[in-house]
Amino acid sequence: MGRKARERKAGQVTIVDVASLAEVSISTVSRILNGSAYVDPEKRERIEAAIRDLGFAPKAAARALAGRRTKTLGLLVPEISDDFFVPMLRGIEGAARLAGYELLIKTTSYGGGGRGNWALGEHNTDGLLLFADSADPELVADLSVRGFPFVLLYTEPPAGMRIPSVTVENESGSAAVVSHLAAAHGRSRIVCLSGPESNHDAAARLRGYRAALESLGMAFDPGLVAPGDFSAPVAASSIRGLLRRKVAFDAVFACDDGAAMGAIGALGEAGIRVGADVSVVGFDDLAFAAHSSLATVRAPTEEVGAHGVRILISLVDGGEGLESLVFPTVFVPRRSCGCE
């Protein structure tokens, strides 16, 4: 039972120990710790020596409690595991670290509901980064009312709310895809493998696809919009469905790279040559896209994360800095669309 391992407590060195060793008050030690006021150089030296000798490390909990800030940023994502998060996480982690903040990550996919959001809420973090689908409208409204600092990543604030957010140019990205497919490869029946309906990006990409068709004078055929959920398996079966129903198409624009790979798989099974017979394009330019020669739209995911952190920190520091940003995207032609 957990009755042992409690005597560890003895070894805990606190600010009091440092103070008495250095023969100063704890206030002065605290001042050194935070650089919050001028301290006599001699005492400073004694204190620094004491800290070193004792191996003192201030307890974050106590600092947070007394100082009413945790120096911690919370990140809410649906699934930490996804390839998509890797670059974003890197951006976030780096920026947070640079600013001297810790990062507390929480996934919402599992039983995140009830008491789950607790820890990320008030005062357990100084601010929150909400990623796309993790930005539950209720949560957003609640945080907003409370005036708790947070920023939205890869999704836009509910209509009417002025909340900082960082997104990418989805519409123009997918428009670029459609134009390229039509202009460079003469494709005219382009399937749009969409994403989850609730997803902001998926919706925007579909809109961009539609808008591009119209501006190119091509007809929009609802029959060419295939359901997807940003995953390869579902994408594959969606494409298989089209093939089975003998729907004619000469290109597939998937709303994300994962789905694109699924489509490629399904086409391959059917003996259809990707690139030559049917162009396939994804979105996001995930790490594997280059390996797989997948044409796609590159989004500066890492930069999105980093910028989100920057905005958040400025908010936490009391700034208004509502600099919502939309990062540009660029089309990256590769073999899967017929290029090269």
Add this chain to the structure above:
Amino acid sequence: MGRKARERKAGQVTIVDVASLAEVSISTVSRILNGSAYVDPEKRERIEAAIRDLGFAPKAAARALAGRRTKTLGLLVPEISDDFFVPMLRGIEGAARLAGYELLIKTTSYGGGGRGNWALGEHNTDGLLLFADSADPELVADLSVRGFPFVLLYTEPPAGMRIPSVTVENESGSAAVVSHLAAAHGRSRIVCLSGPESNHDAAARLRGYRAALESLGMAFDPGLVAPGDFSAPVAASSIRGLLRRKVAFDAVFACDDGAAMGAIGALGEAGIRVGADVSVVGFDDLAFAAHSSLATVRAPTEEVGAHGVRILISLVDGGEGLESLVFPTVFVPRRSCGCE
């Protein structure tokens, strides 16, 4: 100018507010919060209602300070961005979450040295997960002396120290590769694209390669060991070097999948057919390996992370549970080795 945005404080609801609304003492509220004692059902209900109505969320800092445990686990990794960490992180995150712990992630690659490890040390986390190269010997020794709970992932404790660790079977994994290459594809001059010298896994994989050669009666040629660092670019230039120097080889065993992809790239440039002319095998079975038809050795990375967390938590809870574990690996043949 951070003088505004400070009046937010007013809205903070504490345990005191809950207690007075429910007309009980804060002790009783605390008991409900922690389920630490029986409470009259009627009061319980009043308290729960109050918590709900007030939207009360206990402050982690206060709990940590008073309860002397943070319910937070620290993870030290060199680079959060790497593909390799995705599955491990998923495992860790899931297990931590399941046990009701938060996850604090810190990268060591940048200026992690000095004051950086502070926050992860004593009492800012209840325990630490150290990943491979992040497990600085000094740090390990220090933590060990202090009796601070921690476990090693993907690396073994320094000689003589009895520290819980979770690793995978590297030797047998690479041995399986060599055997397969020799037996199934008749390869006899197998290049070993090694990893960073300081890396435990890289060393073990190289050992396994050597041991396998010997046990198969094949000569070990130091000239076939090419330097690498677990990255594609370095791997590619390493292979180019071999080609330029006209070193003869009919297979490449890369100590990790990233390097394997680099090798494949370099071979491709030289017009050498991967699989047919030269077999290429990686290690880890990262997400992209399947897409790229890369033969590799699958390591249960996710499980390693999850198990690490489990051990750590048992340590935190005062258990001895020094169940160091070595997970098995399995060879996965794919087109790049000549199979299919």
Add this chain to the structure above:
DNA sequence: ACTATCCGTGAAAGCGTTTTCTTGAAGTCC
């Protein structure tokens, strides 16, 4: 009935910092 045991609950003592608030000494000004 009368004491001995139990147990739910409240009071209060921390937990380790940061942050006023004070204080006394040094420095400034006419």
Add this chain to the structure above:
DNA sequence: GGACTTCAAGAAAACGCTTTCACGGATAGT
């Protein structure tokens, strides 16, 4: 040169919770 600032540094009051202790009221034992 005496009264007024200035300022480094200590004392003490939060910060919001957990936990120990003590107190009655209720239950049980004889």
